[in-house]
Amino acid sequence: MSKRDYYDVLGISKDATKDQIKSAYRKLAMEYHPDRNKSPDAEEKFKEISEAYGVLSDDEKRQQYDMYGHAGISGRYTQEDIFRNIDFDSIFRDFGFGFGGFESIFDTLFGRRRGGRRRPGWQDWENRPIPGDDLRFDMEITLEQAVSGLKTEISVPHAKDCDVCKGTGIEPGKQPTKCSQCGGTGQIQRVSETGTARFVQITTCPKCGGRGQLIEHPCHECKGSGKVQVKRKIAVDIPPGVDTGTRMRIRGEGEPGTRGGPPGDLYLVMHIKPHPIFMREGNHLYLETPITFSQAALGTKIEVPTINSKAELKIPPGTQSHTLFKLKGKGVPDISGYGRGDEFVRVIVRTPEKLTSRQKELLKELAEEEKNSPS
Numbered sequence: 001m002s003k004r005d006y007y008d009v010l011g012i013s014k015d016a017t018k019d020q021i022k023s024a025y026r027k028l029a030m031e032y033h034p035d036r037n038k039s040p041d042a043e044e045k046f047k048e049i050s051e052a053y054g055v056l057s058d059d060e061k062r063q064q065y066d067m068y069g070h071a072g073i074s075g076r077y078t079q080e081d082i083f084r085n086i087d088f089d090s091i092f093r094d095f096g097f098g099f100g101g102f103e104s105i106f107d108t109l110f111g112r113r114r115g116g117r118r119r120p121g122w123q124d125w126e127n128r129p130i131p132g133d134d135l136r137f138d139m140e141i142t143l144e145q146a147v148s149g150l151k152t153e154i155s156v157p158h159a160k161d162c163d164v165c166k167g168t169g170i171e172p173g174k175q176p177t178k179c180s181q182c183g184g185t186g187q188i189q190r191v192s193e194t195g196t197a198r199f200v201q202i203t204t205c206p207k208c209g210g211r212g213q214l215i216e217h218p219c220h221e222c223k224g225s226g227k228v229q230v231k232r233k234i235a236v237d238i239p240p241g242v243d244t245g246t247r248m249r250i251r252g253e254g255e256p257g258t259r260g261g262p263p264g265d266l267y268l269v270m271h272i273k274p275h276p277i278f279m280r281e282g283n284h285l286y287l288e289t290p291i292t293f294s295q296a297a298l299g300t301k302i303e304v305p306t307i308n309s310k311a312e313l314k315i316p317p318g319t320q321s322h323t324l325f326k327l328k329g330k331g332v333p334d335i336s337g338y339g340r341g342d343e344f345v346r347v348i349v350r351t352p353e354k355l356t357s358r359q360k361e362l363l364k365e366l367a368e369e370e371k372n373s374p375s
Contacts, residue, residue, distance in 0.1 A: 283341025
């Protein structure tokens with residue numbers, strides 16, 4: 001079953017403020033926590049609203065969700081990543097509820113069993129494989145390339161494991177030390193009590209960043225990050241019909257994962273260069289071309305450019321300036337592969353700025369004829 005939209009889950013608009021998001025979650029969490037709500041679907045409801053809050057309350061995760069939807073979250077964050085920095089204390093401190101405090105909330109979110117037993121992975125989730133970050137590459141191409149498609153190579157900067165320290169971030173021959181602030185667990189617990197409720201807030205250790213270890217002798221090559229920046233050539237196949245803002249996802253070409261996690265994805269963002277004569281609107285192309293007064297009055301056939309070659313355009317007698325003609329199927333292919341746009345040619349009747357003596361004579365004769373002709 002596909003996931004519901006996070007904004008719909010919390011019943012808020014897409015431009016909701018952080019306070020509105022927090023208020024909506026607080027209300028729903030108090031309603032659906034399974035220790036208060038005994039309906040069969042209460043636990044799943046509570047998990048759903050907590051996941052929605054964990055994403056939308058975090059600026060980075062919210063931006064990823066707004067750009068890529070659920071795919072931008074599931075490919076980058078585990079459930080623990082989503083919930084790790086939720087400040088339950090500030091959300092529920094005014095409620096003297098008696099359903100086990102925050103320990104009960106964590107039991108529900110992470111599946112920790114009652115009676116002191118817990119499912120594997122609760123204490124060592126910091127050691128799990130972590131997917132690599134996604135990368136964005138902005139690519140500029142011509143309108144002709146956007147119409148015909150393009151196969152090329154791009155050079156994308158990305159991180160790779162440092163060859164000197166093999167990705168550990170530690171100077172060869174040195175060892176890390178246990179973090180003194182968290183005792184090597186990577187987590188800090190803060191316990192408070194309000195009435196009968198006991199609150200436990202678990203956050204990532206600020207000193208070691210959740211690793212449980214400190215690097216006192218960082219690698220001289222990567223400065224302790226374990227990664228170095230390199231450029232990698234990637235073959236890309238741009239389909240016909242892309243437009244400015246089109247996003248293409250290339251799986252597995254993002255940053256490498258950590259501790260055996262899968263690599264992220266590469267997102268190509270297309271930008272089409274302005275064209276000297278064509279203007280694009282959707283899959284249609286627009287062009288202006290000048291014609292003479294005599295061509296407009298008498299009618300003619302002219303040759304006009306198309307994006308790929310040239311085409312003949314018939315101008316009927318009596319054509320007015322700025323008349324728009326359509327060349328069917330001469331526009332941009334639809335990116336889905338179905339159909340093609342049209343080319344629209346707007347003719348502009350040009351008034352000559354300099355006339356020969358003969359041209360002046362002829363125009364004077366025409367003017368006399370127009371005086372005597374019925375309007």
